[in-house]
Amino acid sequence: xxxxxxxxxxxxxxxxxxxxxxxxxxxxxxxxxxxxxxxxxxxxxxxxxxxxxxxxxxxxxxxxxxxxxxxxxxxxxxxxxxxxxxxxxxxxxxxxxxxxxxxxxxxxxxxxxxxxxxxxxxxxxxxxxxxxxxxxxxxxxxxxxxxxxxxxxxxxxxxxxxxxxxxxxxxxxxxxxxxxxxxxxxxxxxxxxxxxxxxxxxxxxxxxxxxxxxxxxxxxxxxxxxxxxxxxxxxxxxxxxxxxxxxxxxxxxxxxxxxxxxxxxxxxxxxxxxxxxxxxxxxxxxxxxxxxxxxxxxxxxxxxxxxxxxxxxxxxxxxxxxxxxxxxxxxxxxxxxxxxxxxxxxxxxxxxxxxxxxxxxxxxxxxxxxxxxxxxxxxxxxxxxxxxxxxxxxxxxxxxxxxxxxxxxxxxxxxxxxxxxxxxxxxxxxxxxxxxxxxxxxxxxxxxxxxxxxxxxxxxxxxxxxxxxxxxxxxxxxxxxxxxxxxxxxxxxxxxxxxxxxxxxxxxxxxxxxxxxxxxxxxxxxx
Numbered sequence: 304x305x306x307x308x309x310x311x312x313x314x315x316x317x318x319x320x321x322x323x324x325x326x327x328x329x330x331x332x333x334x335x336x337x338x339x340x341x342x343x344x345x346x347x348x349x350x351x352x353x354x355x356x357x358x359x360x361x362x363x364x365x366x367x368x369x370x371x372x373x374x375x376x377x378x379x380x381x382x383x384x385x386x387x388x389x390x391x392x393x394x395x396x397x398x399x400x401x402x403x404x405x406x407x408x409x410x411x412x413x414x415x416x417x418x419x420x421x422x423x424x425x426x427x428x429x430x431x432x433x434x435x436x437x438x439x440x441x442x443x444x445x446x447x448x449x450x451x452x453x454x455x456x457x458x459x460x461x462x463x464x465x466x467x468x469x470x471x472x473x474x475x476x477x478x479x480x481x482x483x484x485x486x487x488x489x490x491x492x493x494x495x496x497x498x499x500x501x502x503x504x505x506x507x508x509x510x511x512x513x514x515x516x517x518x519x520x521x522x523x524x525x526x527x528x529x530x531x532x533x534x535x536x537x538x539x540x541x542x543x544x545x546x547x548x549x550x551x552x553x554x555x556x557x558x559x560x561x562x563x564x565x566x567x568x569x570x571x572x573x574x575x576x577x578x579x580x581x582x583x584x585x586x587x588x589x590x591x592x593x594x595x596x597x598x599x600x601x602x603x604x605x606x607x608x609x610x611x612x613x614x615x616x617x618x619x620x621x622x623x624x625x626x627x628x629x630x631x632x633x634x635x636x637x638x639x640x641x642x643x644x645x646x647x648x649x650x651x652x653x654x655x656x657x658x659x660x661x662x663x664x665x666x667x668x669x670x671x672x673x674x675x676x677x678x679x680x681x682x683x684x685x686x687x688x689x690x691x692x693x694x695x696x697x698x699x700x701x702x703x704x705x706x707x708x709x710x711x712x713x714x715x716x717x718x719x720x721x722x723x724x725x726x727x728x729x730x731x732x733x734x735x736x737x738x739x740x741x742x743x744x745x746x747x748x749x750x751x752x753x754x755x756x757x758x759x760x761x762x763x764x765x766x767x768x769x770x771x772x773x774x775x776x777x778x779x780x781x782x783x784x785x786x787x788x789x790x791x792x793x794x795x796x797x798x799x800x801x802x803x804x805x806x807x808x809x810x811x812x813x814x815x816x817x818x819x820x821x822x823x824x825x826x827x828x829x830x
């Protein structure tokens with residue numbers, strides 16, 4: 304049995320295993336062709352029984368904007384109560400743009416993709432007579448806005464990412480003229496005068512078709528690129544590049560630059576299990592999403608990530624102005640996006656100048672540590688210099704992004720960590736700077752059956768079988784053996800403890816995290 308390594312690049316939802324278990328591109332051979340059709344049901348726009356959310360939003364023409372964001376004058380496509388989960392079928396812009404011919408069937412067909420394996424909503428959007436201005440508009444297909452009951456200006460919308468599932472087994476990475484990190488050098492193919500979608504090659508842009516491959520009998524997925532006999536493979540880390548709320552303006556902003564209310568923030572930490580906080584400017588918040596990614600490197604240097612359509616489920620919760628769940632930053636209310644995961648608080652800096660974006664992120668970090676955690680500002684600044692990494696989110700969206708990664712465990716002496724699975728309390732212990740929880744509590748929360756034999760524990764729940772061994776970081780889920788690069792199972796205080804991260808990474812239990820005063824809370828409620 305093959306072992307694989309699970310890390311931040313692979314946190315796929317349970318739906319991925321369920322709906323795609325037959326495998327994408329098994330037996331892929333780049334020498335034969337860039338793509339081989341998998342035997343899998345494609346996630347076309349319909350309620351096909353794989354909808355985990357309370358509500359479902361397809362990317363039909365009436366539900367999307369192309370290249371722009373909603374304004375305060377746009378009618379919501381859906382009204383939901385606070386705390387609802389919504390499943391969005393998002394659509395990648397790659398394959399439908401002018402420099403690709405505005406014909407996704409023809410575009411993907413050149414790589415061997417059959418017409419029935421192209422998403423119908425992508426076909427409909429590309430053929431939309433309302434059109435799209437390739438030079439004036441952004442490229443993204445934006446789905447929304449969704450009205451969340453009770454949201455008012457000054458409140459905060461809490462967005463929890465519950466699941467992300469590929470809708471197709473392929474994506475595209477593009478580099479376009481006048482864009483990217485080195486626009487004076489790349490792409491190297493010339494652009495003709497007055498290019499037209501009827502002759503897409505006239506744009507001189509470069510798009511690399513990239514299939515994804517499931518390797519053997521394991522759960523790890525890779526993007527595959529091939530050039531001159533060299534094969535490059537890289538693990539997936541799906542996330543929604545665009546998540547935002549509607550700005551208080553009559554104007555339809557371009558979808559490209561991120562803003563104070565979110566939008567195209569392109570932070571690759573915001574996958575399953577992440578929580579994003581957005582300041583509300585209009586009644587109902589007007590949430591929207593899009594720009595789905597299979598994976599993106601920090602910086603997104605060529606211009607795009609591995610762009611590909613995702614089915615994403617998020618929970619939308621209104622936090623009123625005085626809610627203790629709102630991150631305490633540099634003012635009495637949140638004025639720009641802020642995020643967190645199990646491991647990190649993520650202060651965000653956005654500016655056209657990368658240096659200023661860095662300064663904004665650092666200022667936000669100091670204020671958060673000071674106001675939320677009670678550390679004086681000079682010590683907070685010193686701590687950040689010693690122990691916090693700052694990553695370049697992207698440098699290609701006009702407004703550039705920097706995000707900090709403040710490790711929560713560094714503040715363990717002043718924090719309480721709680722975990723609830725299906726409303727059952729699961730105590731958290733921090734051992735060797737890793738969050739652990741007893742497997743017997745997990746069994747109770749999942750209404751499972753737990754058997755232990757010497758140093759082995761087997762948990763059966765929801766037709767799944769999970770197996771672990773004390774002092775080992777090799778886990779087995781439904782006969783698939785997985786080696787993590789995190790901590791092992793431990794015997795501690797007469798109980799078997801497993802790392803909390805194993806619940807999401809191996810057992811496919813989505814856990815979202817929030818911080819209330821000095822308490823960090825992880826919650827997973829299965830539908």
